[in-house]
Amino acid sequence: MxxxxxxxxxxxxxxxxxxxxxxxxxxxxxxxxxxxxxxxxxxxxxxxxxxxxxxDQAKPDQSLEQRIAELERFCGQLSLENTILKKSLATYRSKNGIK
Structure with missing residues (x-):
């Protein structure tokens, strides 16, 4: 139940x-x-x-694992955004002839 x-x-x-x-x-x-x-x-x-x-000792362990998972997701998101920004910057520079 x-x-x-x-x-x-x-x-x-x-x-x-x-x-x-x-x-x-x-x-x-x-x-x-x-x-x-x-x-x-x-x-x-x-x-x-x-x-x-x-x-109650189990609860801090679970909250730590949840926090780690949350931070790993955030790190992945930032990595993806960083990759997109680098590609956009490279495209912008190549179109405008900037080195």
Whole structure:
């Protein structure tokens, strides 16, 4: 269901139930009306970050990645504009006989 938020403890409990072989992913999906892909994302988060999973520390990392992507797009845009301006200047100089 879109828009629902879950507590850190709930997410860890779900992942621990699967990792401890107490219940399967399908069982937990039915019991809590969760999608398997959501549980899979939670499991990957726990595998990657351990006990630090689902803490606020993840948000700065995501915002930094977003900022880097934004700056890379901006750099690409500036590079394209620079190329266009250089070609325009070369065309202008060749038409007017300027070196």
């Amino acid at each position: 879109p828009g629902r938020t879950y507590t850190r403890e709930f997410k860890l409990d779900i992942v621990n139930q699967i990792n401890g072989a107490h219940k399967t992913t399908a069982q937990l999906c039915r019991e809590h009306a969760l999608s398997p892909s959501l549980i899979h994302r939670w499991r990957k988060e726990v595998e990657a970050r351990g006990e630090a999973a689902f803490t």
